[in-house]
């Protein structure tokens with residue numbers, strides 16, 4: 252049994268507690284449980300595909316059997332559970348740090364399948380189709396994507412025809428394009444939440460979600476169901492993805508998840524939502540919490556990559572002044588310039604995700620459904636895109652910054668890269684997510700302007716809007732390039748200009764020039780995605796700044812302030828060409844931003860060791876010998892954990 256190292260047993264610092272947030276207790280319980288469990292002792296890259304999948308399943312079942320996990324799953328069925336989303340995200344993060352496949356499989360079974368049942372089912376259906384999952388009697392999968400329709404899920408063609416004489420639905424795959432693809436847990440799971448066109452008396456009522464048995468607990472397939480193993484992928488080898496084909500599969504009428512539409516015994520359809528399009532949007536909203544979970548999964552990967560790269564950079568030495576010791580590689584300007592902005596972004600993501608989770612928890616506690624909260628859906632979509640891209644860039648830099656050692660499987664970064672690469676694609680392709688953000692921003696803008704013309708064009712997205720995306724902000728007094736206020740104003744300015752110019756372009760194209768909407772939108776797509784990123788950048792900086800203000804421990808606040816300035820400076824630096832184009836920066840202030848970025852990165856490079864330690868990731872999850880975690884299989888990779896430098900670097904006058 253793996254023992255907790257002295258590092259793991261140390262008391263959490265105030266900073267670590269602040270980063271963990273309100274869900275620290277359940278996170279600590281899970282860290283402890285994982286550190287004590289032999290199943291998580293070694294990495295799994297040497298295993299065959301089948302062994303990887305079996306190990307992932309064993310790990311998942313082990314975790315789901317823990318009493319506090321069982322209780323948490325049961326709470327998913329209760330209405331108005333305070334802090335449920337925040338806790339779920341804490342759980343997701345810790346499990347993903349231990350093993351990404353286990354975290355993703357948990358996401359499929361509890362987040363996607365469980366989310367479909369709990370958000371789309373009646374109270375009785377939740378008991379019937381989800382309670383047994385918390386008792387590990389069976390597991391589920393989520394089958395939305397088809398060969399022919401991935402991002403455009405509205406176009407799915409799997410059929411669910413109602414047969415009045417037997418009171419059954421007949422689930423059928425009418426063509427190759429209708430085959431359900433990439434479905435996680437397809438080779439092991441028992442039930443699928445299947446999205447299909449509901450057809451009654453030959454008329455389609457649009458996509459609905461049905462519980463379809465796939466195989467029983469002994470592996471015997473349900474009549475008419477075929478699964479095909481998709482086998483090898485770039486990563487996530489422990490997750491069994493497969494194809495589902497339905498040949499006139501008969502399921503009882505009660506298996507239609509009925510919150511947004513049900514069929515009476517005599518074949519009468521009823522729904523609380525009249526329009527087919529709004530109905531489908533409401534069903535898609537069931538994905539919102541799991542999508543936020545993906546942001547946390549990406550953060551887990553980033554944090555691990557950063558712990559490994561920052562520690563190694565403080566241990567490894569290369570080059571140096573003549574006749575002196577070689578310097579630690581973190582001292583090379585390019586090394587801290589590559590790593591520190593990612594560390595700042597990881598911190599920004601912690602606070603922004605917590606903010607989104609808080610909004611979601613509040614909404615659920617007040618009995619609001621997520622379906623009608625488009626602003627929250629847009630925030631989550633934007634965070635999903637930003638965090639998963641940021642993760643890919645971060646892990647690549649971590650890999651390069653750890654040289655040849657970073658390429659070795661024992662040092663964890665290669666598998667993190669392969670496992671998390673797909674995060675940019677699944678649960679909503681990032682390009683599509685950015686468009687969700689902008690539709691909401693334009694709705695808000697149109698509302699503000701009182702202009703119903705553009706609103707009409709995007710009416711599918713506008714039925715109900717709240718203002719929670721427009722976070723207000725507190726003032727900081729002085730306004731110089733080196734001040735947070737300057738940076739906040741800069742990112743807000745950019746978002747506002749992009750928003751106004753996009754609305755005007757679309758208005759001209761569609762209203763004045765009568766261009767077809769899809770074509771007009773597509774001609775502006777680069778503008779659309781740029782606006783979405785500008786928006787999410789602004790939100791992350793604001794949330795980071797608020798988290799600085801709310802931090803009551805002086806030293807911790809000072810530390811966060813430096814990283815917050817760094818995050819803002821890095822955001823403005825990335826877009827300096829745009830700011831110069833729009834005369835927001837002069838050549839002179841643009842140069843100041845560059846110097847500021849370099850100086851901030853230098854000043855936090857030693858603090859970085861404390862920050863990554865305070866991510867509070869147990870050694871059994873870090874695994875990498877170059878990060879000071881001994882591994883008898885790879886003694887050649889071991890670098891002792893670096894000591895904190897005696898004093899942290901002051902920030903020189905900018």
Ligand SMILES: Cc1cc2nc3c(=O)[nH]c(=O)nc-3n(C[C@H](O)[C@H](O)[C@H](O)COP(=O)(O)OP(=O)(O)OC[C@H]3O[C@@H](n4cnc5c(N)ncnc54)[C@H](O)[C@@H]3O)c2cc1C
Pocket residue numbers: 359393394395396400401402403432433434435484487492673676677678679680681682683
């Ligand atoms: C490992 C893995 C696990 C998965 N698990 C599940 C699961 O359990 N259940 C499930 O239902 N699905 C699952 N999926 C499917 C996943 O959700 C889809 O792959 C995803 O939605 C993208 O669809 P697609 O692959 O058809 O890509 P496409 O939609 O064909 O996209 C391909 C490219 O076209 C671009 N594109 C498409 N539309 C637009 C647009 N409107 N504007 C701009 N660019 C666009 C995209 O940006 C992308 O670059 C999984 C996929 C993978 C790889």
